[in-house]
Amino acid sequence: MLLLFTLVLFTFDFTISMPLLPEGNFVSADLTGISNIAKPGCQTKCGNLTVKYPFGIGEGCYLDDGFELTCNSTHYDPPKLFIGSGSIAIHNISDSEMRIFNTIAYACYDEAGVPDISDGWIQLKESYRTFSQKNKFTVIGCDDFVLMNGKLNEIDFVSGCLGLCSIESVVPNGNCSGIGCCQASIPKGLRYINSSFKTFGNHTSVMSLNPCSFAFLAEEGSFDFGGVNDLKDRKFNTRTNPIVPIVVDWVVGGEGSCSQATACKGNSSCNDVDTGGYRCSCKEGYEGNPYLDQGCQDINECEDKTNFPCYGFCTNTPGSYNCTCLHGYEGTDGKRADGCRHVAKDSKFSEVVISLVLVFGFLAILSGITGICFGIRKRKLNKLREKFFEKNGGEFLKQKLKAPGASDAVTMFSSEQLRKATDNYSEEQIIGRGGSGIVYKGILLDKRVVAIKKSKLVDGTQAEQFINEVLILTQIIHRNVVKLLGCCLEEEVPVLVYEFISNNTLFYHIHNRLGGMSWLSWENRLRVATEAATAFAYLHSQAAMPIIHRDVKSANILLDENYTTKVSDFGASRLVPLDHDQVTTLIQGTLGYLDPEYYHTSQLTDKSDVYSFGVVVAELLTGRKPICAGRTNEEKNLATYFVKSMNENRLFQIVEPRLLHEGTIEQLKAVAEIAKKCLNLLGENRPTMTQVAMELEGLRKFSTHPWVQRQETRDETKSLILEVEQSDLYGVPLIPNSTNEWESYSGSTGIVDQENIPR
Ligand SMILES: *[C@@H]1O[C@H](CO)[C@@H](O)[C@H](O)[C@H]1NC(C)=O
Ligand SMILES: *[C@@H]1O[C@H](CO)[C@@H](O)[C@H](O)[C@H]1NC(C)=O
Ligand SMILES: *[C@@H]1O[C@H](CO)[C@@H](O)[C@H](O)[C@H]1NC(C)=O
Ligand SMILES: *[C@@H]1O[C@H](CO)[C@@H](O)[C@H](O)[C@H]1NC(C)=O
Numbered sequence: 001m002l003l004l005f006t007l008v009l010f011t012f013d014f015t016i017s018m019p020l021l022p023e024g025n026f027v028s029a030d031l032t033g034i035s036n037i038a039k040p041g042c043q044t045k046c047g048n049l050t051v052k053y054p055f056g057i058g059e060g061c062y063l064d065d066g067f068e069l070t071c072n073s074t075h076y077d078p079p080k081l082f083i084g085s086g087s088i089a090i091h092n093i094s095d096s097e098m099r100i101f102n103t104i105a106y107a108c109y110d111e112a113g114v115p116d117i118s119d120g121w122i123q124l125k126e127s128y129r130t131f132s133q134k135n136k137f138t139v140i141g142c143d144d145f146v147l148m149n150g151k152l153n154e155i156d157f158v159s160g161c162l163g164l165c166s167i168e169s170v171v172p173n174g175n176c177s178g179i180g181c182c183q184a185s186i187p188k189g190l191r192y193i194n195s196s197f198k199t200f201g202n203h204t205s206v207m208s209l210n211p212c213s214f215a216f217l218a219e220e221g222s223f224d225f226g227g228v229n230d231l232k233d234r235k236f237n238t239r240t241n242p243i244v245p246i247v248v249d250w251v252v253g254g255e256g257s258c259s260q261a262t263a264c265k266g267n268s269s270c271n272d273v274d275t276g277g278y279r280c281s282c283k284e285g286y287e288g289n290p291y292l293d294q295g296c297q298d299i300n301e302c303e304d305k306t307n308f309p310c311y312g313f314c315t316n317t318p319g320s321y322n323c324t325c326l327h328g329y330e331g332t333d334g335k336r337a338d339g340c341r342h343v344a345k346d347s348k349f350s351e352v353v354i355s356l357v358l359v360f361g362f363l364a365i366l367s368g369i370t371g372i373c374f375g376i377r378k379r380k381l382n383k384l385r386e387k388f389f390e391k392n393g394g395e396f397l398k399q400k401l402k403a404p405g406a407s408d409a410v411t412m413f414s415s416e417q418l419r420k421a422t423d424n425y426s427e428e429q430i431i432g433r434g435g436s437g438i439v440y441k442g443i444l445l446d447k448r449v450v451a452i453k454k455s456k457l458v459d460g461t462q463a464e465q466f467i468n469e470v471l472i473l474t475q476i477i478h479r480n481v482v483k484l485l486g487c488c489l490e491e492e493v494p495v496l497v498y499e500f501i502s503n504n505t506l507f508y509h510i511h512n513r514l515g516g517m518s519w520l521s522w523e524n525r526l527r528v529a530t531e532a533a534t535a536f537a538y539l540h541s542q543a544a545m546p547i548i549h550r551d552v553k554s555a556n557i558l559l560d561e562n563y564t565t566k567v568s569d570f571g572a573s574r575l576v577p578l579d580h581d582q583v584t585t586l587i588q589g590t591l592g593y594l595d596p597e598y599y600h601t602s603q604l605t606d607k608s609d610v611y612s613f614g615v616v617v618a619e620l621l622t623g624r625k626p627i628c629a630g631r632t633n634e635e636k637n638l639a640t641y642f643v644k645s646m647n648e649n650r651l652f653q654i655v656e657p658r659l660l661h662e663g664t665i666e667q668l669k670a671v672a673e674i675a676k677k678c679l680n681l682l683g684e685n686r687p688t689m690t691q692v693a694m695e696l697e698g699l700r701k702f703s704t705h706p707w708v709q710r711q712e713t714r715d716e717t718k719s720l721i722l723e724v725e726q727s728d729l730y731g732v733p734l735i736p737n738s739t740n741e742w743e744s745y746s747g748s749t750g751i752v753d754q755e756n757i758p759r
């Protein structure tokens with residue numbers, strides 16, 4: 001551990017010294033610094049003043065005439081710098097302003113009041129310089145007002161200041177308050193001033209206090225009024241002149257602006273000056289002389305820690321710099337003193353170890369607990385499943401499946417499989433709620449779409465019978481019967497898995513006003529009726545054990561994507577042992593379809609299905625619901641109403657008007673006759689399902705319909721399209737609400753006598 005620590009320290013030292021290594025940069029930076037001041041070969045110093053381009057001393061060293069300077073070293077020591085070849089001496093020059101030596105105007109009076117005046121006017125070079133507003137026009141005197149004459153854009157400008165005082169004791173020191181000393185602001189853009197003295201009494205009354213008055217421009221703050229001393233001093237001007245400068249703003253480009261700027265070179269920006277002209281300045285992170293051809297150079301901030309602090313590892317970037325924390329430090333901003341924090345390796349290591357140990361320990365305990373809980377839960381769940389499996393006849397089914405010659409068509413689904421397929425029996429997956437259970441849509445892992453029916457609670461004593469039914473139902477393979485794929489016995493109630501039929505129920509297609517009813521032509525109604533009858537006939541005639549559906553109704557007749565009929569829901573079905581014709585059961589079925597004989601006797605025969613089928617056919621013919629609360633007693637029950645109407649020879653008044661266009665009278669009559677026979681109150685007088693199926697089949701085959709070929713069309717979709725076109729030929733409006741409301745548009749058909757419409 002100790003070795004590791006010293007190693008860390010060592011690398012530390014190394015990284016710290018890193019930024020200091022490239023020493024060569026210092027030299028080159030210094031060199032560029034020199035070349036940044038003036039043009040090559042030009043004088044850059046006058047005394048200890050530095051002359052920077054665009055100013056210059058000597059031919060070709062300045063930008064233009066306005067920036068020519070002369071350095072007089074012959075008469076002055078240290079040498080003195082002058083503007084042009086003229087008389088204005090310069091204190092110093094910065095990037096935007098220069099300080100020049102003052103000129104002080106004065107008026108001195110003798111005992112007789114005769115003045116000696118020196119008008120100290122100053123004219124700055126047009127388009128290059130203006131007096132800065134940092135200056136104040138200052139007047140020192142006790143009996144004077146001094147006019148400041150100037151020129152502002154060639155217009156005369158006059159301002160002034162009043163210097164009054166009579167008693168020595170009231171003159172303050174330091175502040176220029178108006179007593180013996182007066183200061184006034186000057187306007188922006190002033191280039192020329194000339195003072196003219198006016199006096200009230202020729203100083204005769206204040207001679208002892210103030211023989212001379214003075215007027216001058218002074219940088220604010222550079223002049224402290226000396227009080228009575230200044231007022232009495234005849235040499236005030238020579239004393240003040242070298243120490244009180246005038247500030248002068250300088251610009252390039254004269255009257256022009258940045259839009260025409262040519263003076264600003266690389267990596268610099270141009271700034272307009274409101275009194276005319278502009279100045280150039282280096283962009284942020286750049287330094288140098290923006291007026292020289294090479295432009296501004298990137299500042300290597302990493303070499304100037306005082307102006308550009310970096311407490312980590314510094315990297316220069318164009319216009320800026322990056323400062324990242326050194327190894328062993330962490331943080332995001334090395335430019336701030338507190339931007340990088342020292343990381344104590346040792347304590348961090350132990351911290352990490354401790355936290356890791358804690359985390360892993362916690363995880364271990366957690367997983368142990370959950371594992372135990374899960375195990376217990378799983379064991380419980382498994383026990384429960386086994387119990388359900390037993391109760392639902394699972395063992396019995398297993399035995400049956402083991403028996404020689406048994407079908408292997410029954411798939412045993414696990415409860416997990418089905419929960420996954422139905423999203424844990426989610427409400428959203430429900431596609432139907434029947435009397436015998438709830439039907440969910442499910443998607444198995446192999447992407448098969450199935451209908452999963454959770455039965456209602458079943459009596460444990462019926463388990464064997466239920467299994468028998470499952471076994472037989474799985475063996476039923478008929479084109480018009482929904483296929484049972486398998487079951488799951490691990491749930492509290494048995495769950496059956498069927499193939500999924502996508503196109504809703506016949507009930508929906510007959511009675512739902514919104515559904516597209518165009519396909520439900522007479523032709524298709526006849527086909528659906530025939531297919532359903534065939535399916536029921538097949539169930540009734542099962543060799544092993546006839547199956548009575550017990551809940552035949554249009555809601556249990558499904559249609560697949562090709563509108564092929566699929567009989568479904570054997571939830572209530574009963575297998576009838578071959579040696580019995582009938583079974584006594586609890587009454588089950590749906591009101592409106594229920595066989596009255598079965599209802600009264602509780603004796604279940606296959607004729608009960610026939611009666612219910614008769615209701616379905618009546619439904620297909622009339623488009624009416626089997627029970628309609630909104631009608632008179634006589635009409636409430638479709639079965640009785642249908643039979644009554646038939647007996648009274650009023651069939652064509654109750655048939656759905658559209659069918660009168662589409663079917664022949666003979667066909668309609670024949671089908672109605674079949675329905676009537678099915679609806680016979682005595683079961684033994686009803687035809688068998690097989691007879692019904694054959695009769696319907698016959699009607700389809702020997703239809704006298706002029707346009708439709710009677711040949712079987714295998715492709716249901718094709719025949720459907722044909723049907724639609726047929727309807728169009730008849731000009732029948734394909735109004736979707738061709739259901740119970742048939743009365744409402746019967747008038748338009750011109751066939752039904754309005755007087756006879758039952759109300
Ligand atoms: C300029 O030089 C003079 C003497 O040569 C010196 O007294 C003065 O302090 C210097 N000024 C600056 C600003 O360096
Ligand atoms: C320096 O100043 C003096 C007096 O003002 C003047 O006579 C002389 O010509 C000047 N020298 C130069 C080189 O300007
Ligand atoms: C320029 O001179 C004035 C007065 O002589 C002084 O106060 C100021 O600091 C100087 N500026 C520079 C940049 O040297
Ligand atoms: C100048 O006047 C201000 C108030 O205007 C005052 O605070 C200050 O002390 C005065 N200074 C002197 C030197 O009298």
Ligand SMILES: *[C@@H]1O[C@H](CO)[C@@H](O)[C@H](O)[C@H]1NC(C)=O
Nearest residue numbers: 119120121149194195196197
């Ligand atoms: C300055 O003003 C005085 C009197 O007001 C005048 O005589 C003189 O000619 C003026 N000087 C200039 C340069 O205008």
Ligand SMILES: *[C@@H]1O[C@H](CO)[C@@H](O)[C@H](O)[C@H]1NC(C)=O
Nearest residue numbers: 112113114115200201202204
């Ligand atoms: C000031 O002096 C002038 C001439 O010297 C004279 O004409 C004038 O009257 C004097 N003014 C006063 C107020 O004494």
Ligand SMILES: *[C@@H]1O[C@H](CO)[C@@H](O)[C@H](O)[C@H]1NC(C)=O
Nearest residue numbers: 266267294295296297298318
């Ligand atoms: C601006 O500065 C960058 C970095 O110093 C340099 O590469 C570039 O050439 C400069 N641009 C111009 C126009 O001089």
Ligand SMILES: *[C@@H]1O[C@H](CO)[C@@H](O)[C@H](O)[C@H]1NC(C)=O
Nearest residue numbers: 315316317318321322323324
């Ligand atoms: C500087 O830092 C920024 C973000 O911190 C990064 O995106 C960039 O690449 C760095 N540049 C250099 C030259 O390291």
